[in-house]
Amino acid sequence: MATAEESERQIHKPEGTRRPQPRAGRATLPYLYVAPAFILLAVLVFYPLILSLYFSLHVDNLLLPGEHFFVGLANYAAVLHDPAFLQAAGNTVEYFFIASLGVLLLGLPMAFWFHAIRRGRGFFLALLMLPWAIPGTVTGLLWSFIYNPVSGLLNAMLRTFNLIPHYIVWLNGSASSRLFVGVSLLWQVLPLTVIIFLAGLESIPANLYEAAAVDGCTGWQAVRRITIPLLRPALAIGLVEAGVLGIGVFDQIYVLTGYAPATKSAVIQTYLYAFQNLNFGQGISAAMFVTVVTLLVSVFYLRVVYREVSY
Secondary structure, three states, rough: OHHHHHHHHOOOHHHOOOOOOOOOOOOHHHHHHHHHHHHEEEEEEEEHHHHHHHHOOEEEEEEOOOOOOEOHHHHHHHHOOOOOHHHHHHHHHHHHHHHHHHHHHHHHHHHHHHHHHOOOOHHHHHHHHHHOOOOOHHHHHHHHHHHHHOOOOHHHHHHOOOOOOOOOOOOOOEEEEHHHHHHHHHHHHHHHHHHHHHHHHHHOHHHHHHHHHHOOOOOOHHHHHHHHHHOOOHHHHHHHHHHHHHHHHOOOHHHHHOOOOOOOOHEEEEEHHOOOOEEEHHHHHHHHHHHHHHHHHHHHHHHHHHHHOOO
């Protein structure tokens, strides 16, 4: 039996010393917060991915009604042994390098220029973003007018300055046609990467350059030892964006050269498998190859180029 002193101590026990009781469902509350995002990913990403993987392992050809059976990796083997897909994959590699090298050789100097100017920067940034805001199909139409062999702007300018003796068919199905298609792709990819690089430059504190100047650091040394290392996150994101668009290019090629073997990309060949040959098994298999390559390129850039920085 409790003594009178113990009873009085329990009666006058401060409220703040009571041990809080665990609330029901507190452990599951974080999962409820992320559930909507997870459901959205499951419906829009995971389910289509699993379904695509399933169909890539089966024969599914609309030209053969009722034919649907498991073939394992036969569709993947057929795609890898198809000369048309291999040529399209080689073209895609060129588009990838044009986009990736272009954003480095042109995007970085442009970002430095925008970072240096103050007057009129908003106006020039608005002009810069116009190519990115235009859909790929419209971009292809604009560049088709530029490359037109009869009334195109490029031939007219070169003839005006007597740089060419006669009009040239730029998109003639040769290897050089890929370069001109790549230029139209770079024209659309470049604006967003410049904005990404510019944001990275704007985030670097000015006092780092002031301290470097006090220590006798020259301008080039400041760029090499301060700017580039601290710009690596922006560089990685910009390269991923350019690489993904370079691998997945479709609209510009479709408008400029159609299905020409010398310029078609892997995505266009995937489209031909699925919607011209009506062979969805091979089409999905080719799309899976493109997806895996895109993922590997993105992971490579994020692992090699990207670095966490702190000021």
